[in-house]
Amino acid sequence: MKGHAATERPAWNRFSGLANNIADTLNEAIHARYLKRPQAFCHLAGAKKLLLTADYSGHRMSPYRTVGLLLVNKDDVAPWKSRLQHLRKGCLGRRRLSYKDLRHDTIRRKALPHFLASADRLRGYCLAVAFAKNLDPLVEDVADHKGLLAPLAQWPKPLRLWGLYVTVVAATLIQSTCSADADFVFFTDEDELVSPRERLEQFVTLLRVVVRDIGPNQYGTITYGTAGMTGNNLFVEDMCAVPDLVAGALTDYLRSAGGEATLEVPSTALDPRARVVIDWMLTKAGGLTRLAAVDDAAPAPQIGRVRLLRRDP
DSSP: OOOGGGOSSOSSOOOOOSTTSHHHHHHHHHHHHHHHOGGGSOOOTTOOEEEEEEEEEOOTTOSEEEEEEEEEEGGGHHHHHHHHHHHIIIIITTOOOOTGGGTTOHHHHHHHHHHHHHTTTOOEEEEEEEEEGGGHHHHHHHHHHTTOSGGGTTSOHHHHHHHHHHHHHHHHHHHHHOOTTOEEEEEEOSSTTSOSHHHHHHHHHHHHHHHHHHSSOOOOOEEEEETGGGTSOHHHHHHHHHHHHHHHHHHHHHHHHTTOOOOSSOOTTSOHHHHHHHHHHTSOBTTEEEEEEEEEEOSSTTSEEEEEOOSOO
16 A cells, blocks of 8 residues: 555545535545545555445434445555455355345354454445435435436436435545546446336436536546346455445444434444444454444535544544
8 A cells, every 4th residue: 555645636536516515525534534644545546447336224213324435546446355255165165245144144243343354455435324214305405406417317216316416425435536547337226216227327427427417537437237137146245245334334333322423432332244244344454444324414404414433522
């Protein structure tokens, strides 16, 4: 991983995109953390091709919509794939790791810490962000004002909101960390957000538009696919499992913590699955920067308030 002084571009780049929107508040909150602990942030400047995977969590009764993302340098993927193959030969077999499936499968739960540790040497970012649902009108209003809703015009409203949250967070992460002209390969699970194929194409169209409009850099191509489109390739499944795990764990964490995002350590009352994942998210190891944040409505209704989870108050 490159040292902070070795590159002109900061590891986390501050920008001002759409005034008072969730991208600006998220970017500024993480930038404030970066100024305090720049050594904890990975430098992706210079990476020419990156892999991006995304997932989301939050049932109908949850007060939050949670987005999980993994963005890594494609050059680091081969060693990770080798470590995952070793893990699968040892105990995991062809089991897919998902947050939901961990509940009733002892083998998956035992493999979880090793699966997460295998990603430590990746160079990039793992980001989970929970958005209070009372921000939904703000998100739609800003998106409508900027003409971002056109690709999703025929989508049901709940899916349209998920599409907006995922693409805005992904675009924020890309604009904050990646050099201009980089190319991206995007994967996600097969779910209603990207199925049928026409909906996946509309989602990626929105992602391209938001990446272009939300910050100062212009990028290259975004190619895309789903785990199902790759013939259920286990490595693609594993890449998609990371955002699934962190989004599910953050949702459970907030339910157990009553929305408090500054607990010193995960609560002992926390679901064991969430405790393992949140502990991993709050531990810096290797080249993968892990960040978990909560965006609540601030006293002023037109903006949000972002708080980052941390070990120390």
